[in-house]
Amino acid sequence: MNILLTGGAGYIGSHTTVVLSQAGHNVVILDNFCNSQKSVLDRLQSILGKALPYVEADVLDAAAVEKALRDYQIEAVIHFAGLKAVGESVENPLKYYANNVQGSISVLQAMKAVGIKTFVFSSSATVYGDPQYLPYDEKHPTKPMNPYGWTKLQVEEILHDVSISDPQWKVACLRYFNPVGAHESGLIGENPSGIPNNLMPFVARVATGHLPKLNVFGNDYDTKDGTGERDYIHVMDLAEGHMAALTYLENHPGWHAINLGTGIPVSVLDLVGAFEKVIGREIPKAFAARRTGDLPVYYAQPERAKALLNWAAKRSLDEIAASTWKWQQTTVKTER
Numbered sequence: 603m604n605i606l607l608t609g610g611a612g613y614i615g616s617h618t619t620v621v622l623s624q625a626g627h628n629v630v631i632l633d634n635f636c637n638s639q640k641s642v643l644d645r646l647q648s649i650l651g652k653a654l655p656y657v658e659a660d661v662l663d664a665a666a667v668e669k670a671l672r673d674y675q676i677e678a679v680i681h682f683a684g685l686k687a688v689g690e691s692v693e694n695p696l697k698y699y700a701n702n703v704q705g706s707i708s709v710l711q712a713m714k715a716v717g718i719k720t721f722v723f724s725s726s727a728t729v730y731g732d733p734q735y736l737p738y739d740e741k742h743p744t745k746p747m748n749p750y751g752w753t754k755l756q757v758e759e760i761l762h763d764v765s766i767s768d769p770q771w772k773v774a775c776l777r778y779f780n781p782v783g784a785h786e787s788g789l790i791g792e793n794p795s796g797i798p799n800n801l802m803p804f805v806a807r808v809a810t811g812h813l814p815k816l817n818v819f820g821n822d823y824d825t826k827d828g829t830g831e832r833d834y835i836h837v838m839d840l841a842e843g844h845m846a847a848l849t850y851l852e853n854h855p856g857w858h859a860i861n862l863g864t865g866i867p868v869s870v871l872d873l874v875g876a877f878e879k880v881i882g883r884e885i886p887k888a889f890a891a892r893r894t895g896d897l898p899v900y901y902a903q904p905e906r907a908k909a910l911l912n913w914a915a916k917r918s919l920d921e922i923a924a925s926t927w928k929w930q931q932t933t934v935k936t937e938r
């Protein structure tokens with residue numbers, strides 16, 4: 603299948619590129635590189651043994667997206683392109699609504715013009731908001747706690763309306779939990795610019811000595827060791843989930859919301875401990891007060907993905923830690 607990956611040079615998109623290409627699909631990346639580097643394309647070429655076509659464009663430019671869809675005879679779109687920093691979305695909501703919501707509308711308009719109706723959307727567990735029960739299943743009420751989460755929910759709603767307006771649309775809204783880890787080659791992974799917002803890249807930077815210590819926010823939660831618990835999913839498992847979703851959509855038109863998570867809550871100390879095991883030394887850390895807005899615990903009910911997509915996360919926390927460290931050693935160290 604010919605598949606366009608908007609935001610395909612980013613963290614999750616690059617891993618999905620590998621999975622889809624190795625399964626024989628023709629992947630085309632469309633990215634404006636606002637949060638990724640072109641060197642990713644060379645590293646993807648090293649992994650895949652061939653160069654991939656790419657288009658440097660902004661998804662807000664519907665004409666450019668439409669041209670890419672026509673030029674490469676695209677049959678399905680996976681829409682990763684989006685901004686994802688929750689804190690920044692609170693400070694600058696218009697930037698987030700414009701990029702994430704208007705950007706999605708723009709891609710959908712281009713698809714409509716060309717007649718392509720298969721769409722996989724990068725949604726997020728943040729659509730659920732404060733847990734009324736756990737694990738979150740897809741029937742859990744949705745009430746995001748920040749503008750970033752609202753952009754995801756609004757796009758889900760738009761997609762729902764589109765699929766009602768034309769029953770030929772095939773739409774999967776994949777609600778990711780916490781993607782971590784890297785490809786086994788160490789050539790692609792997550793390398794945010796500035797001080798990382800997410801725990802794993804932060805831990806990695808403390809391990810490499812680029813940051814002095816890890817602050818663990820809150821050690822008095824009602825969890826097994828007092829620290830916050832999340833559902834960390836290996837990015838390669840997540841990437842495989844996208845391929846499973848595309849396969850499912852072939853015979854299942856309509857709108858589908860599906861959690862992609864492990865179903866296992868993992869504490870901050872569990873994650874750090876796995877990393878310490880890999881590097882063979884302790885990560886300097888200090889406990890700090892809880893941060894406003896942080897949930898004590900959340901994790902997925904992953905049964906729908908298992909039932910519909912025949913997919914389940916299979917990689918362990920140890921594999922997550924080892925692949926993250928390999929990525930640091932192989933690539934981040936040399937590119938920083």
Ligand SMILES: NC(=O)c1ccc[n+]([C@@H]2O[C@H](COP(=O)([O-])OP(=O)(O)OC[C@H]3O[C@@H](n4cnc5c(N)ncnc54)[C@H](O)[C@@H]3O)[C@@H](O)[C@H]2O)c1
Nearest residue numbers: 609612613614634635636637638660661683684686724726
């Ligand atoms: N990583 C997470 O924790 C997480 C969790 C849930 C959902 N998501 C969603 O998954 C998607 C991918 O996340 P990621 O972690 O790979 O992020 P990322 O920032 O690494 O990748 C996003 C890519 O999209 C590109 N991009 C952004 N805006 C664009 C635009 N207007 N036009 C063209 N390209 C654009 C960026 O340059 C980048 O390459 C995002 O939509 C994100 O909101 C991520």
